[in-house]
Amino acid sequence: xxxxxxxxxxxxxxxxxxxxxxxxxxxxxPPRDICPDCGDEAKDLYQFSGRGKVYSYTTLYNxxxxxxxxxxxxxxxVELEEGPLITAQLTDIDEKExxxxxxxxxxxxxxxxxxxxxxxxxxxxxxxxxxxx
Amino acid sequence: xxxxxxxxxMDDVFIIGVGMTPVGEHWDRSLRELALEAxxxxxxxxxxxxxxxxxxxxxLAPALSRQSHLGALLADFSGMRGIEAVAIDAAGAxxxxxxxxxxxxxxxxxxxxxxxxxxxxxxxxxTAEVEAALITSSDADYESIHGVTQTALAAMLMRRYIxxxxxxxxxxxxxxxxxxxxxxxxxxxxFRRPIKLDTYTRAAMVSDPINMFDAAPVADGAAAIFLAxxxxxxxxxxxPPVRIEASAAAISAVAVHDRPNPISFSSAEITAQxxxxxxEINKDQIDFFEVHDRxxxxxALALEAAGFAAPGEGWKLAESGAIALDxxxxxxxxxxxxxxxxxxxxxxxxxxxxxxxxxxxRAGEIQVANARLxxxxxxxxxxxxxxxxxxxxxxxx
Numbered sequence: 441x442x443x444x445x446x447x448x449x450x451x452x453x454x455x456x457x458x459x460x461x462x463x464x465x466x467x468x469x470p471p472r473d474i475c476p477d478c479g480d481e482a483k484d485l486y487q488f489s490g491r492g493k494v495y496s497y498t499t500l501y502n503x504x505x506x507x508x509x510x511x512x513x514x515x516x517x518v519e520l521e522e523g524p525l526i527t528a529q530l531t532d533i534d535e536k537e538x539x540x541x542x543x544x545x546x547x548x549x550x551x552x553x554x555x556x557x558x559x560x561x562x563x564x565x566x567x568x569x570x571x572x573x
Numbered sequence: 574x575x576x577x578x579x580x581x582x583m584d585d586v587f588i589i590g591v592g593m594t595p596v597g598e599h600w601d602r603s604l605r606e607l608a609l610e611a612x613x614x615x616x617x618x619x620x621x622x623x624x625x626x627x628x629x630x631x632x633l634a635p636a637l638s639r640q641s642h643l644g645a646l647l648a649d650f651s652g653m654r655g656i657e658a659v660a661i662d663a664a665g666a667x668x669x670x671x672x673x674x675x676x677x678x679x680x681x682x683x684x685x686x687x688x689x690x691x692x693x694x695x696x697x698x699x700t701a702e703v704e705a706a707l708i709t710s711s712d713a714d715y716e717s718i719h720g721v722t723q724t725a726l727a728a729m730l731m732r733r734y735i736x737x738x739x740x741x742x743x744x745x746x747x748x749x750x751x752x753x754x755x756x757x758x759x760x761x762x763x764f765r766r767p768i769k770l771d772t773y774t775r776a777a778m779v780s781d782p783i784n785m786f787d788a789a790p791v792a793d794g795a796a797a798i799f800l801a802x803x804x805x806x807x808x809x810x811x812x813p814p815v816r817i818e819a820s821a822a823a824i825s826a827v828a829v830h831d832r833p834n835p836i837s838f839s840s841a842e843i844t845a846q847x848x849x850x851x852x853e854i855n856k857d858q859i860d861f862f863e864v865h866d867r868x869x870x871x872x873a874l875a876l877e878a879a880g881f882a883a884p885g886e887g888w889k890l891a892e893s894g895a896i897a898l899d900x901x902x903x904x905x906x907x908x909x910x911x912x913x914x915x916x917x918x919x920x921x922x923x924x925x926x927x928x929x930x931x932x933x934x935r936a937g938e939i940q941v942a943n944a945r946l947x948x949x950x951x952x953x954x955x956x957x958x959x960x961x962x963x964x965x966x967x968x969x970x
Contacts, residue, residue: 449714470715476831498728500780504704507720515721517729517830525830527716540736551718
């Protein structure tokens, strides 16, 4: 059985589905039904492209319980090209030091596991935009 | 409201007793024992008055000690069955918010006496579990799930701040140096040695760009204050009462990425200005500012939010020594979270105790000269909740 709190937001985790405000055109992620910019109702779904750039990042070594196996890893706030900021791990960065402003794109990766059965949780991470050779 | 002739107005709220334990790793003391020690010390200063209400500030006990319902537990354990009691959770701002709840109850007249106790036992579990418990104060679905810690969130803010404002290397050193200089003279502080600049510049990274001296240690401790309305103040108090001139609380977006300008603390700004307005004073009249320096960048942001520095220039107050005990705006006078130690949800109550001691003239070697007005600010969830108070010294009759 999937853990319900993750199952409920699959579209956000796998497809970056948010909302667009019909009143002020603000793009909203994640969906929250009330536009944080103008305060009006905003329930029109909007799918983000997954492209963005690094707003800030850090590499952490002291992971919280449940993430220790991944450590060390790099987390970032990514500014999506449509406007909102999102928090996620950076992936496929190898030894390369990330930079503020670095272009990144969304990929789907394992975020972790939960519970005694170790049910896997998937979701978005961001990698440096892959150059076509 | 600031009474022009300093009369004890019947509706005013006063602090008439304070107590605290040292901050540290208290392996041999339980949550309730630590709380009782602080509560007893505060009550003793009042001549063992019994509060009508108890407000408990704590954020980690349910996760780390499998213990919730602390209001009832601590009132019961301290021999006060029958009073009203409740625990307040606002993450790291629990201390300031518990004080706020006590203030509201007393100012409304529904309660005549109250106690606020902050207590935290972070040493009950290993680091990874403590980090997991701490991060429950952030957005579970959109921040915590990605493995961020409070330190990582602060590190991302610090990096962006440095990037946007072109801040020089080691600009934040002064916050840690000041905190340790003051903590060295606080017998209850966790760290009691001053540090030099090169201690800071050579410190190991914790989560770049945050180094070991940019991040406060999180440990165990308890602090308590006893409050009473002006119309029932006992006449034989051993120390001058301290008046709460103003109280303000506000929240901003919980997730740092949801904030219009992540490198500013809007709730800190709203409440600092709100408190100054309610007290009818301006910031230049403030004699010291107990900021919540869980991370050095938060101290810079708090100073900017309260208007002591322009955005991006808070670090300059550290560099110039303006924040030192004898500077224009002393901060962390007892060592702050960095040197006294951060006690999670209890930190705001330690700040209140320390501010009261300053205003009562009981701070010894770390006394701010002529302290009349103190600003204290408790932050939670990377600045999402802010509870800001202004205390004033009152002349004894």
